[in-house]
Amino acid sequence: MEAKRRPGRSRKTEVGEVRTLERGLHLLEVLSEAETLSLSELARRTELSPSTTYRLLETLRRRGFVDWDEGKGLWKVGLRAYQVGSAFLTRGGLIEAAMPEMEKLVDELNETVNLAVLDGNEVIYIAQVEGRQLIRMFTRIGARAPIYCTGVGKALLMEHSEAEVRRIVGAGPFKPYTAKTITTLEGFLETLKEARQRRYVLDDEEREDGVRCIAAPIHDNRGKVVASMSLSAPTTRVPDERLPALGARIRQAADAVSIRLGWSPHLTPG
Amino acid sequence: MEAKRRPGRSRKTEVGEVRTLERGLHLLEVLSEAETLSLSELARRTELSPSTTYRLLETLRRRGFVDWDEGKGLWKVGLRAYQVGSAFLTRGGLIEAAMPEMEKLVDELNETVNLAVLDGNEVIYIAQVEGRQLIRMFTRIGARAPIYCTGVGKALLMEHSEAEVRRIVGAGPFKPYTAKTITTLEGFLETLKEARQRRYVLDDEEREDGVRCIAAPIHDNRGKVVASMSLSAPTTRVPDERLPALGARIRQAADAVSIRLGWSPHLTPG
DNA sequence: CGCTGTTTTGCATCTATTGAAAAATATCGG
DNA sequence: CCGATATTTTTCAATAGATGCAAAACAGCG
Numbered sequence: 001m002e003a004k005r006r007p008g009r010s011r012k013t014e015v016g017e018v019r020t021l022e023r024g025l026h027l028l029e030v031l032s033e034a035e036t037l038s039l040s041e042l043a044r045r046t047e048l049s050p051s052t053t054y055r056l057l058e059t060l061r062r063r064g065f066v067d068w069d070e071g072k073g074l075w076k077v078g079l080r081a082y083q084v085g086s087a088f089l090t091r092g093g094l095i096e097a098a099m100p101e102m103e104k105l106v107d108e109l110n111e112t113v114n115l116a117v118l119d120g121n122e123v124i125y126i127a128q129v130e131g132r133q134l135i136r137m138f139t140r141i142g143a144r145a146p147i148y149c150t151g152v153g154k155a156l157l158m159e160h161s162e163a164e165v166r167r168i169v170g171a172g173p174f175k176p177y178t179a180k181t182i183t184t185l186e187g188f189l190e191t192l193k194e195a196r197q198r199r200y201v202l203d204d205e206e207r208e209d210g211v212r213c214i215a216a217p218i219h220d221n222r223g224k225v226v227a228s229m230s231l232s233a234p235t236t237r238v239p240d241e242r243l244p245a246l247g248a249r250i251r252q253a254a255d256a257v258s259i260r261l262g263w264s265p266h267l268t269p270g
Numbered sequence: 271m272e273a274k275r276r277p278g279r280s281r282k283t284e285v286g287e288v289r290t291l292e293r294g295l296h297l298l299e300v301l302s303e304a305e306t307l308s309l310s311e312l313a314r315r316t317e318l319s320p321s322t323t324y325r326l327l328e329t330l331r332r333r334g335f336v337d338w339d340e341g342k343g344l345w346k347v348g349l350r351a352y353q354v355g356s357a358f359l360t361r362g363g364l365i366e367a368a369m370p371e372m373e374k375l376v377d378e379l380n381e382t383v384n385l386a387v388l389d390g391n392e393v394i395y396i397a398q399v400e401g402r403q404l405i406r407m408f409t410r411i412g413a414r415a416p417i418y419c420t421g422v423g424k425a426l427l428m429e430h431s432e433a434e435v436r437r438i439v440g441a442g443p444f445k446p447y448t449a450k451t452i453t454t455l456e457g458f459l460e461t462l463k464e465a466r467q468r469r470y471v472l473d474d475e476e477r478e479d480g481v482r483c484i485a486a487p488i489h490d491n492r493g494k495v496v497a498s499m500s501l502s503a504p505t506t507r508v509p510d511e512r513l514p515a516l517g518a519r520i521r522q523a524a525d526a527v528s529i530r531l532g533w534s535p536h537l538t539p540g
Numbered sequence: 541c542g543c544t545g546t547t548t549t550g551c552a553t554c555t556a557t558t559g560a561a562a563a564a565t566a567t568c569g570g
Numbered sequence: 571c572c573g574a575t576a577t578t579t580t581t582c583a584a585t586a587g588a589t590g591c592a593a594a595a596c597a598g599c600g
Contacts, residue, residue, distance in 0.1 A: 017328075017332075017556095018557070019555095019556065019557085019588090020290035020291050020557080020587095021291055021329045021330070022329055022333065023291075024288070025294070025329075025330070025333045026333075029354060031354075031357070032355075032356075035360060039547060039548095040546055040547080050546080050548090050590095051548080051589075051590065051591085052590075054549095055588080056288055058287075059291045059292055059295075060291070060295070063292065063299075065295060077354060077355070077357040079387065079389065081351075081357075081358060082356070083355070083411075083412040084301075084302040084351055084412070085302075085351040085352040085355020085356060085358075086302075086352070086411045087302035087303075087305075087346075087347040087412060088348065088349060088351060088352035088355075089410075090410060091346050091347065117349065119349065124349065124353060126352065126353075140356075140359075140360060141353075142352070142353035142356035288588070289586090289587070290556090290557065290587085308578095310577055319559050320559095320577080320579090321558075321559065321560080321578095322558065325557085325579095343577080343578080
């Protein structure tokens, strides 16, 4: 029921919108996306006045959430932010469950393995184990990427209904990153459908030329897809003939994580 | 130099003290120390009114810095906090420089290796590679511990002057954790002095019964100690006769990290 | 030097944040 | 099932305190 309220004028501020805090958090976010920024640049990007930016940063600094490089006059994310953020790891147990399997994969195949979750209409990489190859991947923990052109993204959505997929990724067309990027919703849905049978999915140079990813979804104890795991490697090291074996391996690793989370194979309906 | 200021009346609020933001950050900190907390418990611990706590948490939640478990009514640190905090890793390069050496150590010795930095009068563990032994260590990333009874703590201070050490750890007596904990400043200074010759330092069941740690300092390009690295293991696996060899190995690993950071061995004065 | 851009401080304004209190909602013991 | 307690959420009015402006300090540069 609606509470009586001054007529003609709805509330200005939604509940749970504390502007000062939002601004501070936004500063942190912007700062975390760039390696390092000057105050004026931060003020520009957050559209805050320099004075406000200064005071908020100063507050963040006192608490150790950002650091200030005296010499260069640049701001960086601080130790306390790292410390606080690390608490996320000891939470659901997802990362703890996944790391050992990821490490096994890397030991065995010597390619970089990533773990990602859904965040709005993007994926976020939340853990990574790097292969010892010279060629390293570009992604890093905390980085975001589109859903439609990444292995992890596809794996996250492959068990969703068409309606849900449409709601999440939109109707398209999608921005192409390479010549092979799937740019239409129809094409994307088609790929997901195929992948569903195999229970793993391929990103074939759709995000980055020369890079293939093989990915599979991870389920929690109630069968819901909560994350996905992918192996990324230069196309030359993932020829078509290896796909079935590699796919099966990734799928098996992802299932192993799911099982650690309490999932039973029969939980996922066909 | 001090800026001129209206005489007689000092400012109420220091520059860079934005209360709302401070409160929000404090909530994050408190939340990160406990796995998970209820709103009322958070309100108690932060000494904020429930309403304020509620609104700040709601703001943090909207931004993804905390999550709310609908079922249990408990709050946890969220993905965005993790994401933002992860940016710390790609910063100074300390962790990037240290991880490979830490992994080598673990491969070789199969014991847990930690990396820590100084934060006020405590150490903070900022990275860890676990051995594959059944017995695991208790510490985790982001955890804090006292300086005077940890290997990493001693290593961080072993090159400081007596005055600096006193300033940082205080005059004592220190709280004992085990029968072997060093509880006096004099004892602590003595240990540091001895360690200085060897360039590695021992925590001999001073924090936890049955656990020994061997630690060494890491220097940056200007010779300043910026971190320390330790190997932790059950005392039974670190008998006295192995100490010299293990100590030398840790020292060598720490030096290797220092070198990656641009340190030259002759930079540290005798 | 003076010029340009950035960071920092002072101050008056006014809004966004706050606590109290009440309302809704959950928890629990019987 | 029902009161009794504890917790979470909303409303509301008062005002502390966050804000932007403007000016000052500061740094870089030709």
